[in-house]
Amino acid sequence: MSVTVFFLIGIAIGVATSAPVGPVNIAAIQRALRYGFLPGLLAGAGAVAADGIYAGFAAFGITAVSDFVERHSGLIQIAGGMLVILFGARILAAHPHFSEEDGPPTGLWAGMGTGFALTITNPGVVLGFLAIFGSLGKWAPDPGDYAGATAMVAGVVSGATGWWVFISAMVSRLRSRMTDAWLVWINRASGSLLIAFGVAIFIHLFLEG
Numbered sequence: 001m002s003v004t005v006f007f008l009i010g011i012a013i014g015v016a017t018s019a020p021v022g023p024v025n026i027a028a029i030q031r032a033l034r035y036g037f038l039p040g041l042l043a044g045a046g047a048v049a050a051d052g053i054y055a056g057f058a059a060f061g062i063t064a065v066s067d068f069v070e071r072h073s074g075l076i077q078i079a080g081g082m083l084v085i086l087f088g089a090r091i092l093a094a095h096p097h098f099s100e101e102d103g104p105p106t107g108l109w110a111g112m113g114t115g116f117a118l119t120i121t122n123p124g125v126v127l128g129f130l131a132i133f134g135s136l137g138k139w140a141p142d143p144g145d146y147a148g149a150t151a152m153v154a155g156v157v158s159g160a161t162g163w164w165v166f167i168s169a170m171v172s173r174l175r176s177r178m179t180d181a182w183l184v185w186i187n188r189a190s191g192s193l194l195i196a197f198g199v200a201i202f203i204h205l206f207l208e209g
Helices: 003-018 023-035 037-059 063-071 073-093 110-120 123-134 146-177 180-208
Strands: none
Touching: 003 037, 003 123, 003 146, 023 037, 023 073, 023 110, 023 146, 023 180, 037 110, 037 123, 037 146, 073 110, 073 123, 073 180
16 A cells, blocks of 8 residues: 555544544634634644654554553543643633733743643543554554555644644634633633543543542
8 A cells, every 4th residue: 555545544543533622622722712823723733743652653563652551541641630620720710811912922832832741641642543543454554664654644743733723723713803701701611621621531530440
């Protein structure tokens, strides 16, 4: 199978794994509405970096990482849950005003770090990629086909990046219709959803235990 086909399959995987609503989507949307296209995109780019790492582990068959994640899944989820709750609380406590945010936010790259941290501390991401790549059958690169694996990982990164470009561009266009009151309610909704995601992680851990 050609590297082009593997690349296209990777694009589909990248979009499919990025599109579901989760903490990173909420964070990126919140930043795009508050600051504009680039900050929203950078929040998504952090998730893309983590997705690329995990997709690489799955595509190249690096099982040591998946074994580590499975053995320490509980601790990783605790760290991720705390991070999501803290980030949600920070958004809830903010008092945003469009008039104060004409330019890029201070610490523009912080959003990228947040997106990366929220994704890399989610064991479901690496296990999800392993499940997806494992279910591809003949559509997956053969062991030792490094060109095919590289093309598929590049496709995942491209598909995920395309998703975040689309979301950030679409959401940032709505900023012109927003007032400070809208922004406050968006922050409240975003923060509350993030906290809910974090609490759900701990409930899931409790039920599993």
